[in-house]
Amino acid sequence: MVGEEMMMMDPSGLKAIGAGLAVGLAGIGSGLGEKDIGAAAVGAMTEKEEMFGKGLIMTVIPESIVIFGLVVALLIS
Amino acid sequence: MFKPKEMSRAIIVGHKDVMEDTVNALHDINTFHIENFEEDDSGFKIGRSFQNAGDLSHKLVKLRSISSFLGLKPQEQNKQNVEDLLKDLDSKLLELENVVAEKNSHKNRLENQSKELETLKKDIIPFSGFSLDLGLYRGYKNITVITGSVKEDVTVAVAEVTQSYEIEQDLEIGTVVLFIRNEDRDKVLKVLSNFKFQELRVPDVDGIPNSLLANIEMEESEINTEIVSLEAEITKLKEKYSEFILASEEILSIESEKSEAPLRIATSEQTFVIDGWIPDDHYELLANTVDNATNGRGFVSKQEVTKEETNIIPIEYDNPKVSKPLEAIMDLYARPRYTEIDPTFLIFITFPLFYGLMLGDLGYASTLLLIALGLKKYVKIEALKPFFNVMIYCQIVSLVFGVLYGEIFGFSLASMHTAHGITAGLIPGFETIELFHSPIGNEVITFPVHRTHLAMTMLALSVVIGVIHINIGYLLGFINENRNHGIVSAMFEKGSWVIIEIAIGLLVLGYLEYIPMAAGIVVFLIGFIMLVKGEGIAGPLELPTLLSNTLSYTRLAAVGLSSVYIASTVNLLAFERIMPDEFGIMTIFALIVFFIGHLINTILSIVAPGLHSLRLQYVEFFTKFYEGGGRKYNPFGYIRKYTEE
Numbered sequence: 070m071v072g073e074e075m076m077m078m079d080p081s082g083l084k085a086i087g088a089g090l091a092v093g094l095a096g097i098g099s100g101l102g103e104k105d106i107g108a109a110a111v112g113a114m115t116e117k118e119e120m121f122g123k124g125l126i127m128t129v130i131p132e133s134i135v136i137f138g139l140v141v142a143l144l145i146s
Numbered sequence: 147m148f149k150p151k152e153m154s155r156a157i158i159v160g161h162k163d164v165m166e167d168t169v170n171a172l173h174d175i176n177t178f179h180i181e182n183f184e185e186d187d188s189g190f191k192i193g194r195s196f197q198n199a200g201d202l203s204h205k206l207v208k209l210r211s212i213s214s215f216l217g218l219k220p221q222e223q224n225k226q227n228v229e230d231l232l233k234d235l236d237s238k239l240l241e242l243e244n245v246v247a248e249k250n251s252h253k254n255r256l257e258n259q260s261k262e263l264e265t266l267k268k269d270i271i272p273f274s275g276f277s278l279d280l281g282l283y284r285g286y287k288n289i290t291v292i293t294g295s296v297k298e299d300v301t302v303a304v305a306e307v308t309q310s311y312e313i314e315q316d317l318e319i320g321t322v323v324l325f326i327r328n329e330d331r332d333k334v335l336k337v338l339s340n341f342k343f344q345e346l347r348v349p350d351v352d353g354i355p356n357s358l359l360a361n362i363e364m365e366e367s368e369i370n371t372e373i374v375s376l377e378a379e380i381t382k383l384k385e386k387y388s389e390f391i392l393a394s395e396e397i398l399s400i401e402s403e404k405s406e407a408p409l410r411i412a413t414s415e416q417t418f419v420i421d422g423w424i425p426d427d428h429y430e431l432l433a434n435t436v437d438n439a440t441n442g443r444g445f446v447s448k449q450e451v452t453k454e455e456t457n458i459i460p461i462e463y464d465n466p467k468v469s470k471p472l473e474a475i476m477d478l479y480a481r482p483r484y485t486e487i488d489p490t491f492l493i494f495i496t497f498p499l500f501y502g503l504m505l506g507d508l509g510y511a512s513t514l515l516l517i518a519l520g521l522k523k524y525v526k527i528e529a530l531k532p533f534f535n536v537m538i539y540c541q542i543v544s545l546v547f548g549v550l551y552g553e554i555f556g557f558s559l560a561s562m563h564t565a566h567g568i569t570a571g572l573i574p575g576f577e578t579i580e581l582f583h584s585p586i587g588n589e590v591i592t593f594p595v596h597r598t599h600l601a602m603t604m605l606a607l608s609v610v611i612g613v614i615h616i617n618i619g620y621l622l623g624f625i626n627e628n629r630n631h632g633i634v635s636a637m638f639e640k641g642s643w644v645i646i647e648i649a650i651g652l653l654v655l656g657y658l659e660y661i662p663m664a665a666g667i668v669v670f671l672i673g674f675i676m677l678v679k680g681e682g683i684a685g686p687l688e689l690p691t692l693l694s695n696t697l698s699y700t701r702l703a704a705v706g707l708s709s710v711y712i713a714s715t716v717n718l719l720a721f722e723r724i725m726p727d728e729f730g731i732m733t734i735f736a737l738i739v740f741f742i743g744h745l746i747n748t749i750l751s752i753v754a755p756g757l758h759s760l761r762l763q764y765v766e767f768f769t770k771f772y773e774g775g776g777r778k779y780n781p782f783g784y785i786r787k788y789t790e791e
Contacts, residue, residue, distance in 0.1 A: 122479035122764060129761045133694065139704040140697075143601045 088142035095138025102131030148487050150776070151425045151464040153179075155451050158420040158436055160444035165418045166196060169407045171439035172420070173400070176783025178432060179423040179460045183412040193408030193418060202402040205239060209395050212246050216384040218391055220526065225790040226393040235394050242387055249383065253376055260369045267362050269349040274356055275316030276323060281352035283323070290331045292324040292338070294345040300338060307333045321346065393788040400784045407782065423460050423779070459484040461776035469494035471539070474532035479764055480774025485630055487622050489772060496615065496767070497536070497759055502543030503608075504706040504755035506597070507713070509555035510748055511544035540756070552578075552594025555744055556713020560594050597703075597710055604703035612699025612766070613647075619770030620644055626771050638680030640771075645673035646692070695766045701758050709751060716743030 110124030156178070160168060172178050185192055272295065273280065283291050297320050301313055304324065311334075312325040322343075326334055335343075351358060412419040424432050429448065436444045451459065461481045463473045465488070472494045482488045505511060518537040525534070552559040554572065561571035562578040571578075581591045587602030597604055620640050627636035652666035677685040720740035726732045768774075 119480070125478075125757075125760070126764045129757065130765065132758075132761065133698050133701075136701040136704050137697065139708060140605060140700045143605065143704065143707065 084145050088145045091138045091141040091145065092135070093138075095135045095141075098138075099131045099135040102134065103128055106131070147465060147491050148489075149464065150482055150484060150488055151462040151779075152427075153423045153459050153462070153484070153779075154426050154429055155449040155455070155459075156422060156424045156429065156432060156446055157449055158422075158444060158446050160418060160436075160440055162413065162416055162418055164440040164443045165193070165408065165411070165413075167439045168418075168420070168436055168444050169404055169411075171435045172432075173404050173407070173783050175428075175431060175435050176785070177424060177428045177781050178420075178783075179779055180407070180410050180782045181421045181423065182410045183419075183421065188412075190412035190414055190419065193411045193413040195408050196405040199402065199405035202398055202405055206395070206398040206402055208243060209239065209391060209398060212242060213391050213395065215246060215250060216380060216387070216391070218384060218388055220787075221388065221392070222526075223389050223392065223788060225786070225788060226389065228397060228789050228791050231390075231393055231397060231789065235397070238390060239394070242390070245383065249376065249380055253373070253380075256369050256373050256376065260366060260373075263362050263366050263369070266349060266351070267359065267366075269347065270351075270355050270358055270362075272319055272321040272346055273323075273348070274359060275319050275321060276314050277354055277356065278314070278323075279352060279354055280348060280358070283348040288328055289325055290328050291348075292322075292326065292331070292334065292345070293348055294322060294338070294343050295320045296322050296338065296341045296343050298341050300341050300343075303337050303341070304334060307337055389788075396784075396786060396788045400786075403782075403784065422782070425462060456484050458777060460779035462779035463488060463490060465490050465494075471532035471535035472497065475536060475760070475763075479768065479772075481776035481778060483773055483776045486626055486773060486776075487771065489622065489768075492618070493763055494539075497763060498539040498543040500702060500759040500762055501540040501755045502545075502547040503611075503702050504758065505540075505544040505709065505751050506547030506551045506706060507553045507555065507709070507751070508545060508548035508559075509553075509744075510709075510751045511541045511548050513748055514752060515541035515545070537752075540759075550593075550595055551597055552576075553597075553710065553713075556710055556717050556747075558594070558596065562592075562596060562599075564599070597707055598714075601703070601707060604707070605700050608699045608702035609696055611702060612696045615699070615762070615767055616695055616770060617644065617647070619767045623771030635680070638676050640680075642673050642676035642680050642685070643692070645676065646670060646689070649673050650692075698766055699762065701762070705754050705758050709747065709754065712747050712750070713744065716740060716747065719743070 107128045110120070110128050113120040114124050158168060158172075172180075183190070183192060270280075273293075283293065296315075299315065299317065300322060301315065304311060304313060308326060308330040310327055311330070314323040315321070322338075324334060353361075408418075412421070433446045436446050461484060463470070463476075465473065469491045472490050475493060475497065476482070476488075476490050502511075515538065518534050518541060522531065522534040522538070548554070552571070558569065558571050559573050560576045560578045562569045578592045578594065578596065581593060583589075584591050584600065584603040586606045589600050589603050591600070591603065620643050624636045624640040627639050649666050649670035649672075652661065652669055653663065654666075655661050656663035656666045674686065677689075681688070716739070720736045720743065724732055724739060725736040
């Protein structure tokens with residue numbers, strides 16, 4: 070019976086899936102955000118080397134998302 | 147320590163007769179930042195460079211071209227006396243120039259010869275199948291010689307159009323040679339064109355192709371040995387003259403810098419005016435130097451700096467030696483402005499601290515410490531030195547946290563008793579000591595701190611660190627604002643944030659029913675109104691950053707934990723999944739997995755904690771108070787490496 074099998078599923082497995090999704094999806098999100106900013110930052114840097122600091126800051130702003138994902142994963146597991 | 151060096155604007159005025167002496171003296175003390183003169187309607191003109199400028203730059207160009215021909219690189223050597231060097235600089239330069247020119251033309255000649263031989267060889271090869279003297283291919287009156295390349299046998303086709311012919315064909319190389327009567331030429335060519343015939347030129351030499359080729363190869367190898375010995379001679383030349391070249395390049399650079407200085411100076415018919423900046427504590431030195439160099443005929447005076455001018459004051463850091471390397475990290479972002487707090491010393495504390503807090507592994511830290519020390523010793527690039535020093539600071543802090551966490555390459559040093567049983571440590575008999583209960587998440591604080599079992603506490607701790615760090619930022623912002631725009635503006639712009647933070651604290655207390663909610667709400671409204679007044683409509687829009695910035699500090703715990711998990715996964719894979727009970731091929735495989743896994747994690751250990759620590763400074767900390775954008779202080783002078791006076 071399907072219902073009974075569902076009942077027997079180990080909750081720790083679901084937690085692991087949840088944690089994995091939290092990090093993985095957040096990582097994809099960060100990556101999507103960073104890819105455009107990073108490309109633009111590299112472009113700006115070749116024009117003007119002093120842009121490194123500002124470029125780095127802009128690039129890593131979406132990085133927080135994956136950290137939040139990681140924190141959520143830690144909270145779940 | 148917390149602000150840039152104090153600068154004064156100084157003006158040096160004198161008669162043109164003493165301009166050269168003044169410029170020389172200024173260059174020697176290497177502390178006066180010249181403000182370039184731009185012509186305006188004041189009547190002053192840009193000066194003319196000193197007489198020897200053309201000669202000097204001519205020599206400098208020569209020397210640099212020689213230096214690049216020899217492939218000279220900066221090196222460490224004894225300092226040479228300027229006078230000795232200058233005495234025979236011209237003669238030595240001429241001598242060197244002649245030698246180098248000779249070697250250069252010799253090398254070019256050999257290379258050209260080698261190229262010519264190569265072309266000749268390519269031309270002869272198609273005829274190497276025939277043992278016919280190349281001289282016999284030309285010089286006939288009634289006979290036409292057709293030479294070219296075809297892929298197929300053309301004998302039959304040629305026989306159809308003419309009876310009197312002689313044909314040689316080498317199908318392997320694809321060459322055909324035809325001796326025909328002059329009048330048959332067009333007919334035969336027409337036939338040949340059906341076979342993708344391409345005409346080949348017979349090289350203009352005499353002899354049997356094969357013996358010619360053998361000769362060419364012999365000649366080529368001779369030229370190659372000659373080139374090799376020439377290159378050895380050039381290397382010897384480089385060794386012999388490197389000290390001279392480096393030292394004289396330095397002298398010439400210095401002299402040409404001096405001789406071109408008038409191009410930055412304002413002059414009238416009889417006088418000159420040098421405008422610039424000098425660190426306050428060097429003002430006396432400047433005045434005395436100019437006075438001595440000109441016998442009292444040059445005058446130095448201090449100028450009042452107006453408020454608008456503070457933006458163009460060149461910035462020189464004023465930090466203790468120990469925190470100097472962090473200036474490089476500051477420069478990556480931007481130099482401070484003159485009226486701003488210089489946060490280098492704070493970065494000196496927090497950057498390595500955050501790095502160590504994240505990495506905290508004895509194994510990785512000591513590996514990276516050794517790498518950093520090695521790089522510092524063997525890499526001679528001046529611009530990279532500060533970064534190696536910063537890396538060393540970071541690794542030292544990481545070692546301290548490594549001891550606190552009791553971790554080495556993801557292994558725990560101490561054994562630990564948990565509800566799930568005993569986890570053995572690397573050091574036998576080293577037991578984890580339970581200290582006290584953490585207020586969060588029912589966790590127990592131990593020594594060594596097992597990060598993986600204290601995730602909640604670590605996360606909470608990093609948020610607390612974040613709150614402290616951000617508030618230091620607001621405090622610095624308050625000081626900056628107070629200094630530049632007064633206390634009222636500082637209260638509205640920066641103080642309002644602190645009040646809102648207090649309000650959030652009160653609201654939490656109110657939610658927990660320790661105090662009435664109204665208190666929090668009232669304080670929040672006060673803060674909110676102040677914020678709108680201070681920062682305008684953008685202020686409230688930035689309110690959520692208070693939350694995201696604080697939560698951002700959770701990376702201090704999270705990045706560290708991810709590094710531990712990667713390390714222990716590598717260990718698990720290598721020693722428990724792959725490593726067999728008996729020695730065998732899988733033992734080696736396990737060791738490879740162990741090695742490569744930790745190699746990757748070591749590289750990640752520079753990138754991840756480094757970038758995240760940097761980001762916390764740049765994004766979360768600096769945005770609270772730092773503007774940056776100061777001009778670099780660039781004194782007129784030269785730091786001698788290879789020469790001394």
